[in-house]
Amino acid sequence: MLETDLAIIGAGPAGMAAAYTAAQSGLSVLLLDEQSRAGGQIYRDVERAANTRGHILGKDYTCGLALVENLKHERITHVTGAAVWQVGQDCELTYSVAGKACQASGKRLLIATGALERPMPVPGWTLPGVMTAGAAQILLKQSGIVCERAVLVGSGPLLYLVAAQMIRTGTAPLAIVETQSFSDMISAMRHLGGALRGWRYLTKGLALLAEIRRAGIPRFTAATSISIEGDGKAQAIRFTSAGRENRIDCATILLHHGVVPNTQISRSIGLDHHWDPDQRCFVPQTDGWGRTSLSAIFIAGDGGGIGGAKAAEIAGSLSALEIACDLGAMDKGERDHKAGRLRRALTSELAARPFIDRAYPPFVPALTPKDATIICRCEEVTAGDIRRYAKLGCIGPNQTKAFGRAGMGPCQGRYCGLTVTELLAEANQKTQEETGYYRIRPPIKPVSLGELSALAKTESAKP
Amino acid sequence: MKTASDYRILDETRQRVTVRFEGNELLLREGENLAAELLAAGIAPFRRTPVSGAPRNPFCMMGACFDCLVEIDGVTRQACMTEVADGMVISMPASRRTDDA
Numbered sequence: 049m050l051e052t053d054l055a056i057i058g059a060g061p062a063g064m065a066a067a068y069t070a071a072q073s074g075l076s077v078l079l080l081d082e083q084s085r086a087g088g089q090i091y092r093d094v095e096r097a098a099n100t101r102g103h104i105l106g107k108d109y110t111c112g113l114a115l116v117e118n119l120k121h122e123r124i125t126h127v128t129g130a131a132v133w134q135v136g137q138d139c140e141l142t143y144s145v146a147g148k149a150c151q152a153s154g155k156r157l158l159i160a161t162g163a164l165e166r167p168m169p170v171p172g173w174t175l176p177g178v179m180t181a182g183a184a185q186i187l188l189k190q191s192g193i194v195c196e197r198a199v200l201v202g203s204g205p206l207l208y209l210v211a212a213q214m215i216r217t218g219t220a221p222l223a224i225v226e227t228q229s230f231s232d233m234i235s236a237m238r239h240l241g242g243a244l245r246g247w248r249y250l251t252k253g254l255a256l257l258a259e260i261r262r263a264g265i266p267r268f269t270a271a272t273s274i275s276i277e278g279d280g281k282a283q284a285i286r287f288t289s290a291g292r293e294n295r296i297d298c299a300t301i302l303l304h305h306g307v308v309p310n311t312q313i314s315r316s317i318g319l320d321h322h323w324d325p326d327q328r329c330f331v332p333q334t335d336g337w338g339r340t341s342l343s344a345i346f347i348a349g350d351g352g353g354i355g356g357a358k359a360a361e362i363a364g365s366l367s368a369l370e371i372a373c374d375l376g377a378m379d380k381g382e383r384d385h386k387a388g389r390l391r392r393a394l395t396s397e398l399a400a401r402p403f404i405d406r407a408y409p410p411f412v413p414a415l416t417p418k419d420a421t422i423i424c425r426c427e428e429v430t431a432g433d434i435r436r437y438a439k440l441g442c443i444g445p446n447q448t449k450a451f452g453r454a455g456m457g458p459c460q461g462r463y464c465g466l467t468v469t470e471l472l473a474e475a476n477q478k479t480q481e482e483t484g485y486y487r488i489r490p491p492i493k494p495v496s497l498g499e500l501s502a503l504a505k506t507e508s509a510k511p
Numbered sequence: 512m513k514t515a516s517d518y519r520i521l522d523e524t525r526q527r528v529t530v531r532f533e534g535n536e537l538l539l540r541e542g543e544n545l546a547a548e549l550l551a552a553g554i555a556p557f558r559r560t561p562v563s564g565a566p567r568n569p570f571c572m573m574g575a576c577f578d579c580l581v582e583i584d585g586v587t588r589q590a591c592m593t594e595v596a597d598g599m600v601i602s603m604p605a606s607r608r609t610d611d612a
Contacts, residue, residue, distance in 0.1 A: 081573060084594065089573055100522060130593075131574075164575055174578075176555045176568030177517065185571035191547035192521040219519055278568050281555050299517035310575070425570070425578060428562040458577035463570075496586075 052078040052125070054371055055141055055154030057132050058089020058422070061357045063160035063348025064115040065372075066364035071123040073372035078152055079119065081132040081142055081312035082493075086116045088162055088338035089182060090357045093190040101192055104216040106209075108252075109189070117362065135159075135313050139344050140409055142503070149503040152175020156344050156371045159314060160364060163307035163350035166329070166465045168202060168414045169362050169423045172276025173303065179284075198300035199285050201274060202227040203408040205249075206304050208256040215263045221325040222298055225287055226303065227411040229270035238406035246400025249465070256459065268294065272413065276301055305410045308466060309351045315488035317345065326405055327354055329414070329466055330485055336391075337370035338363055346371065355398055361396045404419070415470045424464040429472055436477035436487070444484045445469055458492045458494065461486040516553035528597035532581075547580045549601075557581055557590060558603045567583060571587035574586045580604055 054070045056063045059081035067077045079086075088096045091112025104109045119126050127145060134142040139157040143150055158191035165180040172178065181200060187193040194217045200207045203226055211221050236243075243250055260267065268289035277284045277295075283294075286298045310330035311321060320333040331353045339348040348367040349360030369387055373379040417423060417430030429452050437448045445461075447466045448454055453460035454468055465486050473483040522550045525540040529549075532554055539548040547555065556566030557579050569579040572591045579590040582602045 082592065101523075104521075163569065164573075174565060174567065176557075176566050179568075179570050179572070183570065186572040187518070187550070191544050191551075193518050193547050193551055194521060196517050196519055217519075217521060222580060238539050281568070426560075427575065428560060428565065458580065462575045494587075 049140075049149070050078060050152035052076045052152065052365065053375055053377075054078070054156050054158060054368070055139060055152055055465055056080065056136070056141070056158045056160055058088065058160035058162060058349070058351070059083070059086040059107050059126065060090060060118070060160060060162050060349060060360065061112070062117060062162070062351075062367075063088070063158070064119060064309055064363035064364070066158050066160065066348055066368040067117040067124050068121060068364040069329045069368035069399050070114070070372060071121040073368070074367075074377045075123065075245040075375060077124045079124060079126045080141065080152075080156065081126070082131045083127060084118055084128050086126060086128070089186060092352070097189050097192070100387075101188070104213055105189060105279040107167070112357075114473055115432040118249050128155045131493040133314070133493040133495050135317055135490070137317055137342055137345075142490075144493070144499055147496070147499060149499040151503070152174070152180065153478065155375055156346065157445060158338070158346045158348060158364070158367055158371070159351055160347070160349045160360075161310045161313055161351045162360070163354060164310045164462055165304060166306045166308045166410060167423075167467050168303040168305050168411065169239065169417045169421050169467055170274045170276065170303070170411075170414055171418070172278065172282065174422055174425055174428075175276055175278045176281040177278065177299055178276055178301045178303065181206055181302040182300045182307075184300070185210055185213070187191060187218070188213060195302065196297045198224055199223045199298045200302045200304070201221050201226060201227075201271075201287075201297055202303050202411060203284065204251050204304055204306055205256070205404065208253060208260060210302065210304075214257045214264070218442055220265055221302075222269065223245065223266045223296055224290070225274070225275070225285065225296075226267060226269045226273045228408050232409055233407050235501045236403050239403040239406060242401070243403035245396060246398075246403075249400040249404070250342060262434055271455040274411070289429065305414065306408070307350065309353060310462070311351070311461060311485075312460065312492050314351070315485065315490050317342065318489055319347075321485070323479065326402070328410055328481075330469075336366070337365035355401065359394060359397045362390050362397065366390055366394075367439055399467055415467070416474050423459065423467045424454035426459050426464075426467065427453040427455075429454040431466070431467070434468055434471045435475050438472055443476055443478070444471065445472065445482075445486045448472065449486065451502065455486050460488065516551055518547075518551045520551050522592075530595065530597075530599040530601060532601045533603060536560075536586075539594055541597065543568065543595050544591060545581075545593040545595050545601075548595050549581075549590060556603075
């Protein structure tokens with residue numbers, strides 16, 4: 049078994065920054081990431097794409113190059129293509145690389161597995177041609193592929209960024225269908241002070257909107273009754289906006305109404321989580337250093353609560369300082385000195401967040417969809433099925449899983465878990481906290497019996 | 512199954528290699544993300560669901576949704592977590608759940 053001071057899962061901004069800070073403090077670092085190149089989703093393939101597509105993707109993307117560059121540090125071992133499928137409470141990791149299972153253990157573990165798109169179940173969302181807005185960005189970043197005849201649907205600044213990037217490729221989206229309303233903007237105004245302190249984000253948002261306006265892309269706001277039509281693949285989107293019914297013929301529909309922490313690993317270890325009513329999702333319990341309910345395990349970045357790439361980078365460094373202190377590589381004075389600067393940066397980084405969260409709330413009809421809408425993509429379970437199980441007495445997601453397989457397919461609940469919690473909470477008139485979430489069990493990534501048995505052989509060969 | 516593509520490739524720098532999808536020969540860019548290349552080649556659907564046989568294509572492109580599952584040389588894998596290699600033989604995974612599954 050490979051032994052290291054700090055094991056990190058995920059080579060996005062949090063994981064990369066933590067790896068470098070820890071390595072600089074003298075710790076040995078094992079950085080595991082399932083992609084073939086570092087960057088996470090936000091800086092996906094930045095090393096390859098910065099030169100060719102940097103002008104399309106923008107500076108907020110190419111700035112990730114510096115983080116990737118730092119991974120060359122001699123004390124960092126970056127393993128690419130490593131799918132971690134089991135994590136023990138003792139910081140023991142089991143993962144597969146190219147079909148071969150391996151094990152490693154760290155004195156400390158940092159989970160930096162980032163975010164997932166918040167599931168947006170609307171009628172027709174399982175049709176080919178419907179993807180997340182994040183997926184379109186990944187196609188552009190990693191493969192230099194742009195979606196044609198696309199409509200962006202949902203709410204949040206990411207839609208503007210994707211639209212602007214598409215415009216720069218010469219293949220602009222057909223329209224942006226936005227679900228947030230004028231009253232959301234009014235309620236966000238309470239947090240305008242924060243937004244002004246985080247003025248960089250406001251300026252960026254306004255610049256993107258200007259770019260969209262110049263390109264003549266129609267924007268519809270306060271959209272409701274959203275549904276996707278198509279025979280075998282997405283062919284049109286229907287919605288109501290400003291009292292009018294609209295139908296747009298299109299080939300691609302890109303959904304987005306915020307991102308949520310990917311808690312698959314933290315859940316599988318049994319760490320404590322709580323419901324965050326502002327971000328409307330479950331968040332792992334952590335202290336100011338990212339330390340979880342198990343003292344040797346830390347979480348940094350969006351996986352510990354949504355803050356964005358820059359906040360994730362800072363959080364990764366903060367966790368690494370505390371871990372260096374834990375392991376005697378740094379004294380508390382040095383830790384606090386370095387952390388002070390980082391905490392000030394984090395505060396200003398997060399200043400605009402309450403404004404953004406309220407101006408661009410999730411699309412409520414997709415949180416508790418209508419009965420006929422599929423909510424579990426893998427097992428094709430509908431919202432109505434879940435409500436029916438609630439009537440039969442199901443109070444939690446693990447019971448509806450047993451009743452109707454929601455969450456039992458290959459995605460293991462990643463894209464239905466929060467919806468099932470919301471539906472049950474509503475049906476049973478309980479809070480989301482009381483309703484709870486799926487119990488996640490390893491392997492959290494698919495693993496073949498061959499890999500398992502090969503691992504068992506190496507284990508038994510030990511002296 | 513192969514139609515005009517709804518996805519445009521911006522730059523053609525990489526060498527193309529031959530793979531087969533459901534028996535059809537495709538020329539894809541070597542080393543690129545397989546799910547992305549299949550989309551650009553106009554493949555739809557990638558698979559059919561075991562429950563109702565509904566068509567599916569990639570949804571998340573980041574290894575989380577498992578909607579891009581395909582069978583590559585006999586092994587079911589996520590196309591979005593796989594790089595294109597010369598000679599790959601790809602098919603849709605067995606579509607319907609059998610009684611004993």
